[in-house]
Amino acid sequence: MSVVGHSPPPFFKRGPAPLARLLFFVSLSIVLLVADLRFHTLEWARLGAATVLWPLQRFAYLPVDAGMDLGDYLASQRALKNENESLRKQQLATANLLLRQEHLDQENRRLRALLDMKERQPSEGRIAEIIYAARDPFTRRVIVDKGTQAGVEAGQAVIDELGVLGQVSRTFPLTSEVTLLTDKEQAIPVEVQRSGLRAVLAGAGAGAMELRFLATNADVQPGDVLVTSGLDALYLPGLPVAKVIKIDRDNSFSFARIACEPLAGVERHGQVLILGRRTVPPLPVETTATPDKPAKGRKVKRKH
Amino acid sequence: MQPTHSSRRILLPARTWFIFLTLVLALFVNLVPLGRFAIFPDWVALVLTFWCIREPLKVSMGAAFVLGLLMDVADASVMGQHAFAYVLLAFAAGGLSRRILWFPLGQQALHVLPLLLGAQIVMVAIRLAAGGEFPGVLWFTGSFLGAVLWHPLTYLLLLPQYQPVERDHNRPI
Numbered sequence: 350m351s352v353v354g355h356s357p358p359p360f361f362k363r364g365p366a367p368l369a370r371l372l373f374f375v376s377l378s379i380v381l382l383v384a385d386l387r388f389h390t391l392e393w394a395r396l397g398a399a400t401v402l403w404p405l406q407r408f409a410y411l412p413v414d415a416g417m418d419l420g421d422y423l424a425s426q427r428a429l430k431n432e433n434e435s436l437r438k439q440q441l442a443t444a445n446l447l448l449r450q451e452h453l454d455q456e457n458r459r460l461r462a463l464l465d466m467k468e469r470q471p472s473e474g475r476i477a478e479i480i481y482a483a484r485d486p487f488t489r490r491v492i493v494d495k496g497t498q499a500g501v502e503a504g505q506a507v508i509d510e511l512g513v514l515g516q517v518s519r520t521f522p523l524t525s526e527v528t529l530l531t532d533k534e535q536a537i538p539v540e541v542q543r544s545g546l547r548a549v550l551a552g553a554g555a556g557a558m559e560l561r562f563l564a565t566n567a568d569v570q571p572g573d574v575l576v577t578s579g580l581d582a583l584y585l586p587g588l589p590v591a592k593v594i595k596i597d598r599d600n601s602f603s604f605a606r607i608a609c610e611p612l613a614g615v616e617r618h619g620q621v622l623i624l625g626r627r628t629v630p631p632l633p634v635e636t637t638a639t640p641d642k643p644a645k646g647r648k649v650k651r652k653h
Numbered sequence: 654m655q656p657t658h659s660s661r662r663i664l665l666p667a668r669t670w671f672i673f674l675t676l677v678l679a680l681f682v683n684l685v686p687l688g689r690f691a692i693f694p695d696w697v698a699l700v701l702t703f704w705c706i707r708e709p710l711k712v713s714m715g716a717a718f719v720l721g722l723l724m725d726v727a728d729a730s731v732m733g734q735h736a737f738a739y740v741l742l743a744f745a746a747g748g749l750s751r752r753i754l755w756f757p758l759g760q761q762a763l764h765v766l767p768l769l770l771g772a773q774i775v776m777v778a779i780r781l782a783a784g785g786e787f788p789g790v791l792w793f794t795g796s797f798l799g800a801v802l803w804h805p806l807t808y809l810l811l812l813p814q815y816q817p818v819e820r821d822h823n824r825p826i
Binding site for chain 1: 715732780781786787788
């Protein structure tokens with residue numbers, strides 16, 4: 350038997366030497382890495398490969414699915430009863446708000462019309478279910494069961510009943526990938542509900558988030574609720590995002606270190622709502638002199 | 654081939670379709686969604702290492718690259734991450750194959766452990782450089798489990814080669 354790793358006699362054709370092959374494949378991998386990380390040019394290839402892998406993936410999911418179904422089936426009546434009770438209580442608690450919603454909506458519309466503001470865009474949603482958490486341990490992502498065929502696009506916001514969950518980062522024909530807010534590369538513009546202070550909330554990994562770039566004397570308190578500010582033209586304003594849990598005002602750093610905790614069940618499984626893309630009125634064209642238009646009205650428009 | 658080089662038993666040659674089948678099966682098991690903190694071994698890496706050591710002329714870096722790309726897509730990780738790690742793994746396993754096969758199975762596992770760990774460390778290095786999150790020390794348990802499974806895995810994957818050449822129905826075994 351011949352020895353691998355040593356140069357073969359010419360009459361045994363065995364292709365290039367192992368080291369040459371290693372160099373070839375390693376450089377190919379590095380090219381792929383750079384192309385994907387820096388230029389994001391490989392999405393089409395990923396889409397193709399994912400479509401081929403999809404049946405296998407679906408098939409692999411079957412036993413897990415069956416196990417979950419069995420667990421649901423065996424859920425005791427007591428648990429269901431408890432859940433029913435708590436849901437009924439919750440419904441009563443929110444009934445007041447829900448019943449007045451219609452009335453408030455109409456009133457709001459009238460007042461807005463009075464103020465000559467464009468109506469806030471009503472955003473339609475699409476219910477999807479989280480199938481599983483992505484296996485990649487370096488990021489925080491989940492896979493949901495609605496894809497491009499259901500009209501999901503990359504960039505759409507995803508919420509659950511408690512608050513913002515994340516953002517669709519990649520779509521496949523039948524599924525899409527949602528990057529959770531706790532992912533290290535995910536950021537969301539927020540404002541403090543109590544004081545209206547605007548800031549950027551970024552994921553910190555390990556299920557936590559931090560409020561970045563706020564001065565050490567910023568008006569933030571533990572327990573403050575952060576809501577989306579809507580400045581990014583992506584998330585609707587006013588959606589609850591996170592709660593401040595700890596503030597470290599150390600003067601030796603230029604910014605306060607503010608740890609937050611997501612409000613939505615970010616690391617749990619369940620049903621989510623994928624919000625439709627928000628269309629934002631284009632910014633007004635800057636003109637040097639517009640004496641015929643009152644400046645006040647324009648200001649109001651911009652705020653919205 | 655022999656089970657180990659020090660053994661005197663001669664095995665049947667490995668069939669290419671069987672190698673292919675086991676690699677696809679490993680990929681399939683890897684696709685089972687177990688969530689983020691699955692501490693199970695990376696089956697593709699394990700089976701790939703096995704065939705790179707047993708059959709370095711049939712399975713080597715080309716197969717490793719293709720499997721790595723498939724894993725990258727299935728895992729939703731960065732393209733090239735698994736491919737890079739698997740190619741290095743296949744190179745090391747292929748180069749060490751003649752040495753490893755001289756050892757009994759327990760000591761083979763001790764050789765395989767650093768290979769698997771090395772592949773995981775390469776992946777961590779790539780992702781941390783790209784701004785990812787450290788997955789925690791528990792993630793490396795997979796390699797240790799893989800090394801523990803080396804003995805049963807070798808037995809399972811060599812099973813078709815243990816068959817006698819001529820089927821004799823009168824013989825008890």
